[in-house]
Amino acid sequence: MYQQEAPQRKPGPMRSTVSTEYLSPEMTRLLSIAQRELDRHTSDHGTCTCCHRHWPCPTACLAASTLDGL
């Protein structure tokens, strides 16, 4: 009997890459914005490197949830 291997998914707070092959242009644009925000808002010893708030800052949370919700 053929057994299909389950893809290995590593859970994490952030994704470094997102597949945009199946998304509409608007969604792709939204994703790229969220991705860019995540790149800017990163943790530096618990403080955001961009807005200097306690990390994860609201912007990073929003961007991460945007990526997760798609």
Ligand SMILES: [Zn+2]
């Ligand atoms: Zn921030």
